[in-house]
Amino acid sequence: xxxxxxxxxxxxxxAQDVPAFAAAIAAAGADxxxxxxxxxVRRSFPAAALRAxxxxxxxxxxxxxxxxxxxxxRWAYRQRILxxxxxxxxxxxxxxxxxxxxxxxxxxxVQPEPLAADAEAxxxxxxxxxxxxxxxxxxxxxxxxxxxxxxxxxxxxxxxDGATHLDEAAATITGFLAKSGASLGSSKSLVDMPxxxxxxxxxxxxxxxGQTGATPRHAKGLSTCCHGEEPHVVGWRFVNDRRAVNxxxxxxxxxxxxxxxxxxxxxxxxxxxxxxxx
Amino acid sequence: xxKPLNMIVCGSLVxxxxxxxxxxxxxxxxxxxxxxxxxxxxxxxAACALYEAANLAKLRPGSKVTLVAVGPKAKLQQLMMTVAxxxxxxxxxxxxxxxxxxxAQETATELxxxxxxxxxxxxxxxxxxxGCASASRDAGVTLQFVAEMxxxxxxxxxxxxxxxxxxxxxxxLERIEGGKYLSSTCAGFPVAVGWATGSLPEPPNNPQTxxxxxxxxxxxxxxxxxxxxxxxxxxxxxxxxxxxKRATVVxxxxxxxxxxxxxxxxxxx
Numbered sequence: 001x002x003x004x005x006x007x008x009x010x011x012x013x014x015a016q017d018v019p020a021f022a023a024a025i026a027a028a029g030a031d032x033x034x035x036x037x038x039x040x041v042r043r044s045f046p047a048a049a050l051r052a053x054x055x056x057x058x059x060x061x062x063x064x065x066x067x068x069x070x071x072x073x074r075w076a077y078r079q080r081i082l083x084x085x086x087x088x089x090x091x092x093x094x095x096x097x098x099x100x101x102x103x104x105x106x107x108x109x110v111q112p113e114p115l116a117a118d119a120e121a122x123x124x125x126x127x128x129x130x131x132x133x134x135x136x137x138x139x140x141x142x143x144x145x146x147x148x149x150x151x152x153x154x155x156x157x158x159x160x161d162g163a164t165h166l167d168e169a170a171a172t173i174t175g176f177l178a179k180s181g182a183s184l185g186s187s188k189s190l191v192d193m194p195x196x197x198x199x200x201x202x203x204x205x206x207x208x209x210g211q212t213g214a215t216p217r218h219a220k221g222l223s224t225c226c227h228g229e230e231p232h233v234v235g236w237r238f239v240n241d242r243r244a245v246n247x248x249x250x251x252x253x254x255x256x257x258x259x260x261x262x263x264x265x266x267x268x269x270x271x272x273x274x275x276x277x278x
Numbered sequence: 279x280x281k282p283l284n285m286i287v288c289g290s291l292v293x294x295x296x297x298x299x300x301x302x303x304x305x306x307x308x309x310x311x312x313x314x315x316x317x318x319x320x321x322x323x324a325a326c327a328l329y330e331a332a333n334l335a336k337l338r339p340g341s342k343v344t345l346v347a348v349g350p351k352a353k354l355q356q357l358m359m360t361v362a363x364x365x366x367x368x369x370x371x372x373x374x375x376x377x378x379x380x381x382a383q384e385t386a387t388e389l390x391x392x393x394x395x396x397x398x399x400x401x402x403x404x405x406x407x408x409g410c411a412s413a414s415r416d417a418g419v420t421l422q423f424v425a426e427m428x429x430x431x432x433x434x435x436x437x438x439x440x441x442x443x444x445x446x447x448x449x450x451l452e453r454i455e456g457g458k459y460l461s462s463t464c465a466g467f468p469v470a471v472g473w474a475t476g477s478l479p480e481p482p483n484n485p486q487t488x489x490x491x492x493x494x495x496x497x498x499x500x501x502x503x504x505x506x507x508x509x510x511x512x513x514x515x516x517x518x519x520x521x522x523k524r525a526t527v528v529x530x531x532x533x534x535x536x537x538x539x540x541x542x543x544x545x546x547x
Contacts, residue, residue, distance in 0.1 A: 011454070011460055013432075013462070014433035015431040018426070018431075038455060039435065039454040040454075042418050042436075043422070043452070046423060047433070050423055050427075051426060055383075058417050058418055058419060059417070071515060075416065076414065076415060076416065077292075077299055077413065078413050078416050080519065081378065081517055081518065082518055082520055083379070083514060083516065084515045084516040084517075085512050085516075086513050087513070088513075098455075123431070124464050125432050125464045126463050126464075128449070128461040129460075130458050130460055131458065131460075131461050133458060133459055140457065141457025142457075143455070147545060180545055194479075204438075205438060205474065205476075208475065212295075222545075229296070230296065230298075242524070249528055249530055254528050255526070256523035256524045256525070257526065258526050259526065260526070261527070262532065262540075262541075263530040264532065264534060268534045269534055269537050269538055269541070272534055272535060272538035273538045273542055276538055
């Protein structure tokens with residue numbers, strides 16, 4: 001059985017990438033082709049696989065080969081149910097979680113090669129370039145950071161004095177991000193709030209973690225002012241070391257979802273954390 | 279003057295995210311325990327696609343939004359009771375299983391078949407919308423399959439913004455790595471767009487819109503063709519919910535200073 005692996009860098013249009021990728025699949029002559037599930041791959045490889053008569057599965061977190069049999073592990077229902085399955089169809093394209101691509105290739109003893117996407121095809125699409133999300137300047141999403149810092153809707157709620165303190169919350173959050181180098185995540189309830197959109201301009205729906213957001217991979221995660229409901233916490237599936245700060249001792253984090261829950265006011269705690277990190 | 283738009287939104291139901299999901303074995307492959315009883319919602323990303331389509335339709339009077347859904351008829355009918363109140367649309371339904379274990383290509387084949395069978399289809403001027411992935415299968419491949427089957431060569435994935443000009447050219451922002459967007463401009467239709475969350479809030483329920491929609495939705499459900507969507511060529515070996523429950527230590531009555539110090543040590547450790 002022949003297993004090939006391709007790396008695909010840069011950006012491309014669907015119209016041009018699909019024929020190029022389809023040609024590469026055919027030319028590889030492999031039974032199984034591994035690719036990292038980057039945005040470019042996710043956009044164009046499915047249609048390329050269909051065009052090349054190949055099967056495709058995405059978001060693979062493990063690939064096991066035993067003789068001619070290849071099994072794939074991937075999550076269904078957004079990190080809720082882990083499935084293990086195989087297919088007889090060949091060629092079989094397996095797009096892995098991008099963070100796991102190198103490890104999966106190494107475990108199978110496959111050396112990835114760059115895929116040349118240079119097929120000629122006309123397109124009505126012109127790529128303008130890469131732009132940062134949000135309007136707060138520097139991106140607050142840092143996939144390589146060891147720490148995920150999640151802000152929940154509690155940052156917008158009335159505090160002990162009966163008033164909201166959005167500017168203070170924004171300064172505390174951005175201060176912590178600057179000092180710790182953490183990547184910023186958010187609960188859905190926070191990014192959906194119009195008042196948060198105005199006050200927290202460093203945050204967008206791209207920061208959302210959970211069932212309808214991202215499932216980032218960081219070694220540690222610190223949640224603040226977030227209740228830890230299941231749809232949010234499924235986005236923490238790959239964050240192993242978890243701590244939370246919340247005023248409610250019975251919140252979701254206390255129900256076996258965090259390692260440590262500090263029952264405290266996150267405003268006060270994070271301000272002091274910022275002072276200590278200074 | 280800008281022309282009316284013809285928008286087709288692909289989307290179906292998924293279990294309410296607040297429900298506990300437990301896999302079970304069925305003769306057709308893996309399924310969910312009490313699947314028929316689980317409350318459903320319109321897939322969150324497909325819902326974003328529907329709301330974005332409805333918003334664009336408001337900007338171009340005379341525009342049409344059609345939701346094409348592959349799912350069990352009875353559950354689709356239940357779902358429509360709420361979704362129909364969100365925005366004006368027509369429904370094209372296909373009565374077939376929908377879930378996290380069905381094969382994306384079989385679903386895409388039925389979607390493409392249903393779209394091709396639409397009597398007033400004008401493909402060259404169509405915007406094909408859907409979610410960038412589903413909250414059930416989460417494969418993120420179905421819409422690309424449908425685009426390929428329909429011969430649509432312009433496709434955008436993980437879109438949060440689409441700005442349309444009067445000449446039908448448009449600029450999109452697609453989510454890419456590292457919290458960034460890829461900005462592209464496309465010179466007209468047809469186009470397929472896999473929406474991420476977009477930027478619109480969920481519209482409030484409007485009973486009048488609901489009643490108007492249901493006049494077309496009920497007949498569409500009555501005549502929904504039955505399709506055989508299954509697990510395709512997949513042989514499932516296992517479907518399990520890993521036990522990931524932690525022994526949470528709840529620290530109450532700690533001084534703010536002590537908590538902060540412990541967190542800083544943990545971050546640096």
